[in-house]
Amino acid sequence: MQCLSKNNSNTLVVDIFLKKIEEVSNESRQYTQKRKIVALLNKSEKPLTIPGICKKVKLSVPTGTKLINELISDNIIIEFGKKETDNGRRPSLYKVDPEIAYCIGTVVLLKGISFAVYNLEMEEVFSMQDENFILENTESCLDEVVRFIQEAISKSGIDPSRVLGMGMGITGRVNSRTGFSYNYFNFLEGALTDFFSGKFSFPVHIDNDTHVLGLAEQYFGEAKNIKNAFVLNLSRGMGLAIIANGELVVGEQGFAGEMGHIQFAESDKLCLCGKRGCLGTEVSGYALEQNFQQQIEAGESSLLLNQKQATQIKYKDILKAATEGDSLAISLTHNIGFILGKAMGNMINLLNPGVIIIGGEFVSAKEILIDSIKSGMMHTGLQLPLRSCELIFSSIGDDAASKGAAAIVFRSLQLI
Amino acid sequence: MQCLSKNNSNTLVVDIFLKKIEEVSNESRQYTQKRKIVALLNKSEKPLTIPGICKKVKLSVPTGTKLINELISDNIIIEFGKKETDNGRRPSLYKVDPEIAYCIGTVVLLKGISFAVYNLEMEEVFSMQDENFILENTESCLDEVVRFIQEAISKSGIDPSRVLGMGMGITGRVNSRTGFSYNYFNFLEGALTDFFSGKFSFPVHIDNDTHVLGLAEQYFGEAKNIKNAFVLNLSRGMGLAIIANGELVVGEQGFAGEMGHIQFAESDKLCLCGKRGCLGTEVSGYALEQNFQQQIEAGESSLLLNQKQATQIKYKDILKAATEGDSLAISLTHNIGFILGKAMGNMINLLNPGVIIIGGEFVSAKEILIDSIKSGMMHTGLQLPLRSCELIFSSIGDDAASKGAAAIVFRSLQLI
DNA sequence: TGAGGTTTATAAAAATAATTATAAACTTGC
DNA sequence: GCAAGTTTATAATTATTTTTATAAACCTCA
Numbered sequence: 001m002q003c004l005s006k007n008n009s010n011t012l013v014v015d016i017f018l019k020k021i022e023e024v025s026n027e028s029r030q031y032t033q034k035r036k037i038v039a040l041l042n043k044s045e046k047p048l049t050i051p052g053i054c055k056k057v058k059l060s061v062p063t064g065t066k067l068i069n070e071l072i073s074d075n076i077i078i079e080f081g082k083k084e085t086d087n088g089r090r091p092s093l094y095k096v097d098p099e100i101a102y103c104i105g106t107v108v109l110l111k112g113i114s115f116a117v118y119n120l121e122m123e124e125v126f127s128m129q130d131e132n133f134i135l136e137n138t139e140s141c142l143d144e145v146v147r148f149i150q151e152a153i154s155k156s157g158i159d160p161s162r163v164l165g166m167g168m169g170i171t172g173r174v175n176s177r178t179g180f181s182y183n184y185f186n187f188l189e190g191a192l193t194d195f196f197s198g199k200f201s202f203p204v205h206i207d208n209d210t211h212v213l214g215l216a217e218q219y220f221g222e223a224k225n226i227k228n229a230f231v232l233n234l235s236r237g238m239g240l241a242i243i244a245n246g247e248l249v250v251g252e253q254g255f256a257g258e259m260g261h262i263q264f265a266e267s268d269k270l271c272l273c274g275k276r277g278c279l280g281t282e283v284s285g286y287a288l289e290q291n292f293q294q295q296i297e298a299g300e301s302s303l304l305l306n307q308k309q310a311t312q313i314k315y316k317d318i319l320k321a322a323t324e325g326d327s328l329a330i331s332l333t334h335n336i337g338f339i340l341g342k343a344m345g346n347m348i349n350l351l352n353p354g355v356i357i358i359g360g361e362f363v364s365a366k367e368i369l370i371d372s373i374k375s376g377m378m379h380t381g382l383q384l385p386l387r388s389c390e391l392i393f394s395s396i397g398d399d400a401a402s403k404g405a406a407a408i409v410f411r412s413l414q415l416i
Numbered sequence: 417m418q419c420l421s422k423n424n425s426n427t428l429v430v431d432i433f434l435k436k437i438e439e440v441s442n443e444s445r446q447y448t449q450k451r452k453i454v455a456l457l458n459k460s461e462k463p464l465t466i467p468g469i470c471k472k473v474k475l476s477v478p479t480g481t482k483l484i485n486e487l488i489s490d491n492i493i494i495e496f497g498k499k500e501t502d503n504g505r506r507p508s509l510y511k512v513d514p515e516i517a518y519c520i521g522t523v524v525l526l527k528g529i530s531f532a533v534y535n536l537e538m539e540e541v542f543s544m545q546d547e548n549f550i551l552e553n554t555e556s557c558l559d560e561v562v563r564f565i566q567e568a569i570s571k572s573g574i575d576p577s578r579v580l581g582m583g584m585g586i587t588g589r590v591n592s593r594t595g596f597s598y599n600y601f602n603f604l605e606g607a608l609t610d611f612f613s614g615k616f617s618f619p620v621h622i623d624n625d626t627h628v629l630g631l632a633e634q635y636f637g638e639a640k641n642i643k644n645a646f647v648l649n650l651s652r653g654m655g656l657a658i659i660a661n662g663e664l665v666v667g668e669q670g671f672a673g674e675m676g677h678i679q680f681a682e683s684d685k686l687c688l689c690g691k692r693g694c695l696g697t698e699v700s701g702y703a704l705e706q707n708f709q710q711q712i713e714a715g716e717s718s719l720l721l722n723q724k725q726a727t728q729i730k731y732k733d734i735l736k737a738a739t740e741g742d743s744l745a746i747s748l749t750h751n752i753g754f755i756l757g758k759a760m761g762n763m764i765n766l767l768n769p770g771v772i773i774i775g776g777e778f779v780s781a782k783e784i785l786i787d788s789i790k791s792g793m794m795h796t797g798l799q800l801p802l803r804s805c806e807l808i809f810s811s812i813g814d815d816a817a818s819k820g821a822a823a824i825v826f827r828s829l830q831l832i
Numbered sequence: 833t834g835a836g837g838t839t840t841a842t843a844a845a846a847a848t849a850a851t852t853a854t855a856a857a858c859t860t861g862c
Numbered sequence: 863g864c865a866a867g868t869t870t871a872t873a874a875t876t877a878t879t880t881t882t883a884t885a886a887a888c889c890t891c892a
Contacts (some may be wrong), residue, residue, distance in 0.1 A: 029850090029878085051840070060880050065841070088839025089887035173800060182800065228668040242767070244658075244665040244672075251645040251660075251768025255801045258765040263680070263758070263796050273798060342679070349674040350763075351658070352667025380679050382597065382689060384589060385671045445848085445880090467870070476850050481871070504869025505857035838889080846881070856871075862864095 014101050016076060017042075017164050020414050033057060034067050036078060042120055042415045043098045047080040047090035048383040096120050102158055104166040104202075105406030106149060108184075109209060110135050110236075113145065116402040117163075117308055120415075122220065124399060125155035135171060137184050146199050153200075158326040164415075165203040167408030168196070169401050170213030170408060175254035176207040176408075194317065205408045207234065207250070209401060211259055212352045213394075214241020214248050216404030218358050219416055226354040230347060231394075232259075234340075235314060235360040236285035260284065264343040283340045285315030285361060291332050292318050317367040330368055337369040341376015345386065348377065352385040359394035366393040430517050431460075432492060433580050436830050439755055449473060450483050454492060458536055458831045463496040465507035470616045484510060491514055506713075512536055518574055519821030520582040520618075522565060524600075525625060526551050526652075529561065531568040532625070532818040534830075538636065542572035551587060553600050557655060562615050571617075580831075581619040583816050583824030584612070585628030591670035592623040592824075608696045612699020621824045625649065625817060629810075630664050633773050633818030635832055637812045642770040646763065647810075648675075650756075650778040651699035652731060660767065676700065680759040701731030701777060707748050708734050716743040735781040746784055753785040757792015761802065764793065768801040775810035782809040 016031075016038055019245045035055045041048060048056075054064035071077045078097045082090040098121040111134060116127040117367025130148060135141060153160060157269040170192075172183025177373035179193030180186075188195050196204035207215075212234040214223075223229035223243055231241040240259035242249040249256050260275050273276035281287055298304065303326045304313050344356060362369060374391060381389075394400065410416035431588040432447075432454055452473045457464060464472075470480035484656045487493045487584040494513045496504040514537040523530045526826055527550055532543040546564060551557060569576060582638075586605050588599025595609030596602075604611050612620035623631075630639075630647040639645035639659055647657040656675035665672050676696025677689050687694035712718065738745035760772060777786060790807060797805075810816065828832035 016669050049840085061841075062843085062881095063879055085839075085888085087837075087889050089841075091840055122704055188417060228665075228667070228672075240766070244667075245663045247661045247663075249644075249665075251659040251801065252642070252770035253801065253804055255768040255798070256644075256660075256766065258798060258801070261798055262762040275796065346678040347766075349677045350656070350672065350766075351665060352669055352671040354668035374519045380483075380691065382671070382674060382677055385667065385669065385674070388669055456864075465870080478851095478873085480847055482849095501858080503859045503867075505871075634868055767887075834890100835892090836890090839887085841884100841886075843884075844882085846879100847878070848877105850874070850878080852874085854871100854873075857869085859868080860866085862868105 001403050005253060008296050013074065013076060014162055014164065017101055017413055017415060021411070030067060030349030033059060033063075034071055037064075037071065038096055039413075039415055041077060041094065044095075046097035047093035048192050049083055049093060051091060053094070057369070059087060072342045079144045079232070098123070099125075101162050101164050103164045103409040104149075104153075105169075105212075105402035105404070106166060107169040107209060107401040107405055108133075108135060109143060109171050109211065113148055114399075114402050115149060116399060116406065117156050117158055118403065118406045122403065122406070122410075124403075126152075127159065127399065127402070128152040128155060134182060139185065139187065142185050142188075142195075147197075149200070160201045163200075163202040164413060165205065166196070166200065167212070167405035168204060168206045169209045169405040172208055173255055174206055174207070174208045174211075176211065177251050179204075179206055181206065197415035198322040203409075205411075205412060207405075207408060208257075210239030210241050211248060211250060211254075212401050212404040213359050214243060214257075214404065215407045215411070216396055216400040217241075217359065217394065218243050218246075218248060219407045219410075220403055221394060221400070222357050223355055228351065230344070230351075230353050230356045232340075232344075232356065232358050233360045234284070234358060234362040238280050238360075240347075242351065243353075259343070261349070262343070264339075264346065266339060280382070281344050283336050284297060285319075285345065288318050288332060288336060289313065289317040291335070292328070293326055295332065300328050302326055304329065316361055316364075319362060322365050322368050333365050333368045334372045337372030338376040340369075341373035341378075342380045343376075343401045344373065348381045348385050348389050353389055355390045357392055357394050359396075359400065369393075421819070427541060429490065429492060430578055430580065433517055433829055438712065446483060449475060449479075449656065450487055453480075453483060453487065455513060455829075455831055457459065457493060457510060460511075463509035463511035465499055465509060467507060469510070471620050474558075498609050502514040502605040514539070515541075517578050517580050519580045519822045519825040520565075520569075521585075521628075521818035521820070522582060523625060523817040524549075524551060524561060525587050529564055530818050531565060532815060533572050533574055534821065534822045538819065538822070538826075540819075542568075542574065543815065543818070544568040544571060551600060553602065555603065558601050558604075558611075562612075562622075565616070576617045579616075579618040579823055580829060581621065581825035582612070582616065583628070583821035584620060584622045585625045585821040586622055587625050589593060589671055590624045590627075591625065592666050593670060595620075595622055599624065619825075621828060623670070623821075623824060624655070624673075626655030626657050627664060627666060627670075628817050628820040629775050630659060630673075630820070631823045631827070632812055632816040633657075633775065633810065634659050635663060635823045635826075636819055637810060637816070638808050639771055640772050644767065644769045646760070646767075646769050646772045648756075648760075648772065648774050649776045650700070650774060654696050654700045654776075656763075658767065659769075675759070675763070678759070680755070680762065695755070695759050699752050699759070702733040704748060704752060705729065705785045707751075709743070711744055713750065715741065716744050718742055720745070731775055732780075735778065738781050738784050749781050749784045751789030753798050754792040756785075757789035757794075758796045759792075759794030761793040764797045764801050769805055771806045771808060773808055773810050773814065775812075779809050785809075 040343040054061050080093045080095045098119040105116050112131050113133040114129045119127050131233040169297040174181050179191030181192040193204045213233050214231040217223040217231045227246040229243040233239045238260040240257045261278045265277045265282045269281040271281050293310050304321050318329045322333045434800050470477050496509045496511045514535040528544045528547050530551040533541050590597050593608030597608040609620045625648040629649050633639040633647045643662040645659040649655045654676040656673045677694045679693040680695040681693045681698045684692040684696040687697050709726050720737050734745045738749045
């Protein structure tokens, strides 16, 4: 009430989203109740009725009605038709006006940067990419990121005062709790989130690219209603997002998920981390490229050589060739799938997930991977946990990561 | 109020503990508030003042005072002296009467069964063991368990109507959500919890012995204030309790933690599960016994042979001999520690815990194990997560498991 | 088509809780 | 040793919320 009476000012309208429900504060009781109603409506897939809302927030219908009407005149929630019922007077349905506030998801990868704005229903209202961006641990690269985001915000035409926050997925090791980044932009004195928050008028959160992909599956993808899940990010590198008890596991410092550095490899190739036997040396886009070159040198042939030199061929090319029937590409992909499957079988024993979702660039070769992964899993997984674990491939698509990054904002405000 | 006015009946007094706070119900608002106050006081380590309570449950001091006074006349909470402050009138302190209700923890192992009653401050008020018990998957064994518990309750002298529930830790695979046991007492048509609940007047929960040990460390031991931790149960077998985001991870069906069946072994001995390379074939009390016999057969000597024949020597004997300086025992224990350490290093990469707690019978050889585990961890763990992960040995003692089992009850009622 | 049943929504009355004011208990410092 | 400052606890007043009652909207079935 106190803040919402003057709803000409956007900042004040957005204020109702910006505090967690249980947060202790000396705001009026009614305002807390209003925030509860708004959060409930935002979390709900479908619009709700007044009696439904009142039951959930434990309010009587008269007071609930009063608060809801105030929220309507504040332009925060809107009426949305009437509910079809079998008998009785039809109740009006209400939902949060999806265009009253926005959140931003940004993803910074080794190659490429992307930006997207989502409304409260998580519909993309604007997006922008730069495929030519190259991530470097330099001040000038950081400036480039800031400029890119500023330009994107300006092009999107959204009012920054209506932005609840920005979530950022960034390659490398990141402490999502403190906001520090350890591999990139680590020259800053303070947290990377603080640096960005200083540049923009809204709060900024970060996590690594794999975790952000996990959040996308958790909230919008195949893990939506499953409390325990794995989301594998298999591209040039590999990472694992673990969802346990319905929450993403980031660990004590945010480093959880380094599955590429578990000693599950069958050979003892030297890994970039300095150790031997890391799974990532055999299961990754990088490994696929290495294996391909090795096989060519050993005399194997491939249709890919018609287009490019062996050393120029990237893992995405090999995956594409595999789907097109190139037998060397298929056999190499198969092999990776089998080793991956054995590793996943062990992971199943450890954490008993209900579903494993394969995401990342390797999804393009899903027909070739699925059986090899499954047969690998059979080798190491125990009967009971294996039986109830589904293996599927991600279907959210290209904007998964930025959607997941934006979800960090909603999660932090308990709006999801 | 409605239930508590007649507090002669114990069942009605205990009623205030038996519902979760946020549970939707049509009880009076004041009663819900009372339950909030009781839960808050029970969770709090120290007694609280009226203003403190009112701030936490978001009530004004006058209404809070009224409810607290009612709870006092209902004999549920008690005054507990006055708080020392620097200035101002000294507030009275209040806490839940610890003897108003109890919970039971029972642990059923392959050899031995134990029972303990705890008051609301988790102090043991009664305990009973039967070391001669042998677990079998038979109806007569199940009867024996029931008889043992009935006898223990009767001997303890506690009023069953004051028992909030019983938590049971049982060896083998267990689905703690559904209450089904898959290895023992699996001949029942329904859930094992339903069977027990039918025998007693209070609800019964189960989980496996390793998870229960993890709960003990989480709530009362070394993991108390750490959100991400491992608790290893290293005895004749091995299991891992994983705590992530402040919650025990049991997985989708409750099977999480089968670390003994991850392919981290260096040899490819056949495991009882039918697979090869399982960590448990090299890191467990069973493996220690096997290795000992093998070494003796190969001509090694040990002080232990003065007491018993090689085939009669149990892993506990070997651990004891190691602490007493027997060089074969030390070298075998060391070796297990090193392999375990390498496995733990990988687990650290995966889940980035803040602490690893070694529990189980192997704790007796902690001086010998600690360095070998640490050096193993160095071999496989990544720098960043390794640096911030502490390795410690459990110090809760013998009743850890039953305390953890009892904690299931408190956890289910949000009293912890 | 209209009576009976059901549910939503609003109005008036009753119950409940929060503010405000005041008293009591305690420390500190002159 | 007592005034000033601080905090707890209770009493009286004010505000809010729930209950109860009533009206309105809608279905079904005779």
